[in-house]
Amino acid sequence: EIVLTQSPGTLSLSPGERATLSCRARQSVSKQDLAWYQQKPGQAPRLLIYGTTSRATGIPDRFSGSGSGTDFTLTISRLEPEDFAVYYCQQYGPSPPMYTFGQGTKLEIK
């Protein structure tokens, strides 16, 4: 079973700053199987990044994903007020098929 560990647990930044969120897997993850989501209180998750680097439809280009193997990163280049939320990474493992979410990083206004 692949375990995803996100860090930090909470990130306190100001609008306009750069945010770097980390997701580390215990085993290697295929690049096409790593995704990132944003979730605000009372809302469903929203897909931001899939296939490690591809932005979902309608996602601003200040969001970018990178990484390979066991280490993946979500970067928000310049924080907007609406970006403060909880972020989850998620992966697919094939044997047997299963999907795993990280525990989340809360991005809060400093």
Place this chain on the structure above:
Amino acid sequence: EVQLVESGGGLIQPGGSLRLSCAASGFIVSSNYVIWARQAPGKGLEWVSVIYGGGSTYYADSVKGRFIISRDNSKNILYLEINSLRAEDTAVYYCARGISGYGGFDYWGQGTLVTVSS
């Protein structure tokens, strides 16, 4: 426009059963893979089950043997039958559509709350 609308949640006693529904529009459920995921109050997301286009199904260890995922192709509806409910099954249950060729999910429903309590 792709939409997923869950229903069927509610207050249920421990040991009880419930069937959740996820009505899909804008795409064909049987031509995609779709999951159920859940989120306990104040906690993170947990994958529960997946059904692939060919009909194969898989479950998280925490629900294996108690939950059953299925679909009605004629109605384009996904179901999750949840049995032998426990307090720890209390959560918002979401359905979501998988992205073909990738391991992520591009459309999510708004969720339905299941509360297990006596």
